[in-house]
Amino acid sequence: MRATMLYGPGDVRYESVPEPEILQPTDAIIRLSATCICGSDLWPYRGLQEISAPQAMGHEYCGIVEAVGSAVTRVKPGQFVVGSFCISDNTCPHCRFGFQSSCENREFMTGAQAPLARVPLADGTLVATDDIPDDDLVPGLLAASDVLGTGWYAADAARVRPGSTVVVVGDGAVGLMAVLAAQQRGAERIIAMSRHPKRQALAQAFGATDIVSERGEKGIARIREMTGGVGADSVLECVGTAESMAQALNCCRPGGSIGYVGVPHGVEFDGQQLFFHQKNMLGGPAPVRRFLPDLMELVLSRKIDPGKVFDLELPIADVAEGYRAMDERRAIKTLLRV
Amino acid sequence: MRATMLYGPGDVRYESVPEPEILQPTDAIIRLSATCICGSDLWPYRGLQEISAPQAMGHEYCGIVEAVGSAVTRVKPGQFVVGSFCISDNTCPHCRFGFQSSCENREFMTGAQAPLARVPLADGTLVATDDIPDDDLVPGLLAASDVLGTGWYAADAARVRPGSTVVVVGDGAVGLMAVLAAQQRGAERIIAMSRHPKRQALAQAFGATDIVSERGEKGIARIREMTGGVGADSVLECVGTAESMAQALNCCRPGGSIGYVGVPHGVEFDGQQLFFHQKNMLGGPAPVRRFLPDLMELVLSRKIDPGKVFDLELPIADVAEGYRAMDERRAIKTLLRV
Numbered sequence: 001m002r003a004t005m006l007y008g009p010g011d012v013r014y015e016s017v018p019e020p021e022i023l024q025p026t027d028a029i030i031r032l033s034a035t036c037i038c039g040s041d042l043w044p045y046r047g048l049q050e051i052s053a054p055q056a057m058g059h060e061y062c063g064i065v066e067a068v069g070s071a072v073t074r075v076k077p078g079q080f081v082v083g084s085f086c087i088s089d090n091t092c093p094h095c096r097f098g099f100q101s102s103c104e105n106r107e108f109m110t111g112a113q114a115p116l117a118r119v120p121l122a123d124g125t126l127v128a129t130d131d132i133p134d135d136d137l138v139p140g141l142l143a144a145s146d147v148l149g150t151g152w153y154a155a156d157a158a159r160v161r162p163g164s165t166v167v168v169v170g171d172g173a174v175g176l177m178a179v180l181a182a183q184q185r186g187a188e189r190i191i192a193m194s195r196h197p198k199r200q201a202l203a204q205a206f207g208a209t210d211i212v213s214e215r216g217e218k219g220i221a222r223i224r225e226m227t228g229g230v231g232a233d234s235v236l237e238c239v240g241t242a243e244s245m246a247q248a249l250n251c252c253r254p255g256g257s258i259g260y261v262g263v264p265h266g267v268e269f270d271g272q273q274l275f276f277h278q279k280n281m282l283g284g285p286a287p288v289r290r291f292l293p294d295l296m297e298l299v300l301s302r303k304i305d306p307g308k309v310f311d312l313e314l315p316i317a318d319v320a321e322g323y324r325a326m327d328e329r330r331a332i333k334t335l336l337r338v
Numbered sequence: 339m340r341a342t343m344l345y346g347p348g349d350v351r352y353e354s355v356p357e358p359e360i361l362q363p364t365d366a367i368i369r370l371s372a373t374c375i376c377g378s379d380l381w382p383y384r385g386l387q388e389i390s391a392p393q394a395m396g397h398e399y400c401g402i403v404e405a406v407g408s409a410v411t412r413v414k415p416g417q418f419v420v421g422s423f424c425i426s427d428n429t430c431p432h433c434r435f436g437f438q439s440s441c442e443n444r445e446f447m448t449g450a451q452a453p454l455a456r457v458p459l460a461d462g463t464l465v466a467t468d469d470i471p472d473d474d475l476v477p478g479l480l481a482a483s484d485v486l487g488t489g490w491y492a493a494d495a496a497r498v499r500p501g502s503t504v505v506v507v508g509d510g511a512v513g514l515m516a517v518l519a520a521q522q523r524g525a526e527r528i529i530a531m532s533r534h535p536k537r538q539a540l541a542q543a544f545g546a547t548d549i550v551s552e553r554g555e556k557g558i559a560r561i562r563e564m565t566g567g568v569g570a571d572s573v574l575e576c577v578g579t580a581e582s583m584a585q586a587l588n589c590c591r592p593g594g595s596i597g598y599v600g601v602p603h604g605v606e607f608d609g610q611q612l613f614f615h616q617k618n619m620l621g622g623p624a625p626v627r628r629f630l631p632d633l634m635e636l637v638l639s640r641k642i643d644p645g646k647v648f649d650l651e652l653p654i655a656d657v658a659e660g661y662r663a664m665d666e667r668r669a670i671k672t673l674l675r676v
Binding site for chain 2: 094097098104254270272
């Protein structure tokens, strides 16, 4: 088969590789219904994160189980499944505590930008639907695998509750999903920080009540003004730069909460500054597995449509163009048809 | 009158100063029943924090109201009161949110190591008892002003709940009060990290179920072993050094919570490391005013005896010896009789 490999900065190739095989009795092989490109794939694509090239790309996936190892009991061939980008056994103490993304046996999914992929720890990682879902639901279910689950975790970590005033920093796909998550969790006011008309419109479609296009000091001043000088109850940081983190810290009220899900790059905190900020902070890779059954149900029952976050759809053979479009911010998120 | 002034590192003097006066209509003057020396007073005493010398010392206090300004309505002369080391109006949005230590009109109390002290924003800061308490309760009530309230906040920030496994980093007075707070909040297991027999004994008296005397990597390994490799649900960081913070981060389970109340000195966090640690973190000066009525009730009803944390009692004229004893770790905490 052919699969997506990253050879170095800007060098994505869709090329022949061996088909994945069951390597462990806990593995499953799935035939992908669709896959996609993640904002985090752009870090190595841009040369901002070292890789051991060539690297098999892709960690967001849903599809039909093709084969399972001898120890797999909870999913079977022919079922439609969605899995988290974090592979977890879902039985260790960290998993049972709801932090499957810190599983004692955690792995990160790879090789999912391909027609077939191997999923380790299939029983702990995959969630099957009762029936094969309608095709138009596939993008939404695919989103649950990472981008929706990550936005959801941002809202959970930032303790968004009914009536909350929420600021979402970042208008990438995760930020947009964070808006949706805040809306679903009953936030009263959701302020999306975005300068791009298309993303602003999508944020509003997902439930943003206000848009702030200013950034930096001006953005902070605008949020303070909008919240009567108080700051937001919850801030969802969905970028991971020093600038976005400063924005988050300064838009949040004392005693408020920041959920940060953009993997920090070049972010340093001074302990004493953080102390006097007096804000709850929780970050990390999202424990998507905790939320997955609920998120899939929301999609299957058509209560939410996170699939709208994909604004570019390409055949997987054109994956390189998908990376370019996201790198150049021509696309928010690229869905790849396999 | 005479009062405690810090002239520079190691130079504490009890010397003549003008009596405090009502400067604002919201002020009160109180006659202290007792006062004490805080661990944080040692930072400038040791030259680790710059001061504008000479500086009036002391921020923990309780006593009888001597006079009030024309705008004060909630306390009156003759009442016994306890106040927080953080002066707050208790009406602004941050106060109403329970974070009086980030009050829009926050000041930090000074000049309380003296027979008389001025308390700004008296209505928001002071809590009066119904009657004049028995003399033996004064140390406990004095503790509520800062050290007990700060330990309590550590447990609150670290979300200690019934059944929790808790690690307390630091065996100073705040750490010991954090043990007591964890015990009162129903923690099942309370592991106090301490190498000093006298402090270990006091930690056990306050409710510690286990003592770990190892530090650094060995201390972390010991906690992991004791928690089945998982880590603690809650860690209460009561020191504020890079070493103690590393201890806290590595003793806490993923998804667990760290309340840090030792003012950080020389602590830096790498954003990406913090992200992958995946721990809830909340620090800051304690919003003692939020807890004060409950803490005072616990002391007045003799359900807790935080006054045991004072292991040295001196007449206030000997305040310099009180500082020396704490600096040399001969005393945990010095009570000053006025």
